[in-house]
Amino acid sequence: MNMQSIKRALISVSDKSGVADLARTLHSHGVELLSTGGTAAMLREEGLPVTDVAEVTGFPEIMGGRVKTLHPKIHGALLGRRDQDEAVMAEHGIEAIDLLVVNLYPFERTVAKPDCSLEEAIENIDIGGPAMIRAAAKNHDRVTVVVNPGDYDALSRELDAQQGTVSAETRFRLAIQAYGYTARYDTAVTAALERFEQGDRAPVFPNQYAASFRKRADMRYGENPHQAAAFYADLRAPAGTITTAVQHQGKPLSYNNVADADAALECVKSFEQPACVIVKHGNPCGVAEGQDLVAAYDAAFATDSTSAFGGIIAFNREVDGPTAQAIVDRQFLEVIIAPSFQADALEALSGKKNVRVMACGQWPEAPLRQHDYRRVAGGLLVQDRDVDIVSPDQLQFPTRRQPEAAELEKLMFAWKVARFVKSNAIVYAGEGRTLGIGAGQMSRVDSARIAAIKAEQAGLSLTGAAMASDAFFPFRDGIDAAAERGVKAVIQPGGSRRDDEVIAAADEHGIAMVFTGMRHFRH
Numbered sequence: 001m002n003m004q005s006i007k008r009a010l011i012s013v014s015d016k017s018g019v020a021d022l023a024r025t026l027h028s029h030g031v032e033l034l035s036t037g038g039t040a041a042m043l044r045e046e047g048l049p050v051t052d053v054a055e056v057t058g059f060p061e062i063m064g065g066r067v068k069t070l071h072p073k074i075h076g077a078l079l080g081r082r083d084q085d086e087a088v089m090a091e092h093g094i095e096a097i098d099l100l101v102v103n104l105y106p107f108e109r110t111v112a113k114p115d116c117s118l119e120e121a122i123e124n125i126d127i128g129g130p131a132m133i134r135a136a137a138k139n140h141d142r143v144t145v146v147v148n149p150g151d152y153d154a155l156s157r158e159l160d161a162q163q164g165t166v167s168a169e170t171r172f173r174l175a176i177q178a179y180g181y182t183a184r185y186d187t188a189v190t191a192a193l194e195r196f197e198q199g200d201r202a203p204v205f206p207n208q209y210a211a212s213f214r215k216r217a218d219m220r221y222g223e224n225p226h227q228a229a230a231f232y233a234d235l236r237a238p239a240g241t242i243t244t245a246v247q248h249q250g251k252p253l254s255y256n257n258v259a260d261a262d263a264a265l266e267c268v269k270s271f272e273q274p275a276c277v278i279v280k281h282g283n284p285c286g287v288a289e290g291q292d293l294v295a296a297y298d299a300a301f302a303t304d305s306t307s308a309f310g311g312i313i314a315f316n317r318e319v320d321g322p323t324a325q326a327i328v329d330r331q332f333l334e335v336i337i338a339p340s341f342q343a344d345a346l347e348a349l350s351g352k353k354n355v356r357v358m359a360c361g362q363w364p365e366a367p368l369r370q371h372d373y374r375r376v377a378g379g380l381l382v383q384d385r386d387v388d389i390v391s392p393d394q395l396q397f398p399t400r401r402q403p404e405a406a407e408l409e410k411l412m413f414a415w416k417v418a419r420f421v422k423s424n425a426i427v428y429a430g431e432g433r434t435l436g437i438g439a440g441q442m443s444r445v446d447s448a449r450i451a452a453i454k455a456e457q458a459g460l461s462l463t464g465a466a467m468a469s470d471a472f473f474p475f476r477d478g479i480d481a482a483a484e485r486g487v488k489a490v491i492q493p494g495g496s497r498r499d500d501e502v503i504a505a506a507d508e509h510g511i512a513m514v515f516t517g518m519r520h521f522r523h
């Protein structure tokens with residue numbers, strides 16, 4: 001194994017956390033420490049002996065830090081091949097640097113400030129840091145490069161265990177990480193500068209789309225066993241998501257578990273009262289609000305108890321013991337996800353040791369505005385997430401009969417659920433609960449028919465129910481069929497060429513119809 005002894009290290013970091021401990025380890029192995037202005041001052045305060053880079057280069061830091069390390073005495077020291085460049089290094093008084101510890105100006109944090117000017121953004125583009133990182137990573141056969149404070153401990157342990165040397169494997173792994181780091185940095189710079197160029201228009205779709213995600217886990221397989229898969233996290237994944245959720249127990253999450261738990265959790269966030277969403281194959285099969293979570297779960301389960309088998313269950317409140325017990329007593333489930341779990345809930349669930357119990361923490365009130373991606377052969381579709389939901393004052397009431405207050409509540413409930421049902425989506429709802437859900441059919445009438453069959457199978461009456469449709473009714477037949485089933489109120493986007501015909505049908509049946517002006521296709 002090609003071990004590299006560390007004799008001289010250059011440390012230049014903006015995020016100074018943990019670096020003093022690493023420097024102490026290096027010092028204990030007799031490593032000479034070189035450093036730039038602020039980092040050197042901090043290390044001296046920690047009582048460590050440091051040589052200023054300016055002393056090595058014979059050149060002061062100038063232009064307010066724009067030029068500090070950009071010098072052949074530094075870059076030659078990082079790039080020099082010990083076995084073939086020794087003569088030229090000696091000729092120019094270049095002494096090799098074996099370890100580079102750098103992290104860059106906090107560009108992303110700077111541009112995230114709402115009042116950040118272009119000038120401020122530009123001053124925060126690190127030039128010397130990336131140049132050194134790339135040089136050291138290129139020469140990883142001789143040089144170790146560390147860009148992530150999370151790697152300091154492991155490096156210290158390796159130095160301690162191997163008498164101040166670093167293995168070829170570690171150097172190669174760190175070099176790969178280093179190139180990823182500078183690539184992400186430049187991606188962030190590109191995106192921010194494009195934003196300045198385009199003004200405040202959102203969303204921003206850069207000319208070159210280079211997203212960065214960090215691997216959370218390799219998975220046993222993907223959607224099917226013959227597909228390999230891994231789960232990646234946004235670099236700044238927020239709390240209250242499947243990505244940042246902590247697993248209390250159970251088997252590792254599968255690819256389909258993650259997708260379904262995400263659908264269930266994002267749906268349950270739509271509700272203010274205690275609520276439960278049960279998802280199967282990406283679609284809610286039962287959704288309900290209740291006085292408490294047990295009541296919500298009971299009603300959600302009762303919508304379609306057959307489909308709930310092996311389902312993914314999400315709650316919008318801390319899960320208590322009685323709720324967990326009710327689930328355990330009644331059904332087989334794959335995943336349960338909620339902001340948190342009381343101790344007796346965890347106790348109740350521990351009897352089903354394969355069930356994945358995911359605590360996601362509390363989510364922020366504001367919806368998560370991100371890009372959604374979908375691969376197509378040879379390309380990528382990018383769009384805003386569908387997070388907007390119509391507010392009651394944006395509704396239009398085109399029919400003679402207006403919905404009563406209780407009907408309007410049922411309509412809004414059904415509408416919130418329809419946003420998470422694959423198109424064509426039809427949702428029948430009663431008071432704070434689904435009665436039947438029809439998902440993913442190629443024709444809207446078929447979705448309505450399936451939703452009605454589901455309600456019938458569950459013994460739930462549609463008399464007086466509300467119906468939501470994720471997109472407009474192109475013909476009156478959907479309304480006629482709904483009336484036959486006893487539906488009294490309908491919510492849909494409106495906007496069909498035949499809206500007049502559809503409104504006339506609703507009027508004939510005494511149905512109160514509401515237009516949202518907003519569609520929620522989900523494919």
Ligand SMILES: NC(=O)c1ncn([C@@H]2O[C@H](COP(=O)(O)O)[C@@H](O)[C@H]2O)c1NC=O
Pocket residue numbers: 012013014015035036037038039040065066067068069070102103104105125126127128129130
């Ligand atoms: N200009 C240079 O030659 C240069 N060399 C290193 N830096 C950066 O300066 C920062 C550390 O500065 P200080 O040690 O003064 O706090 C690091 O983030 C490092 O990436 C530089 N700054 C920006 O380009």
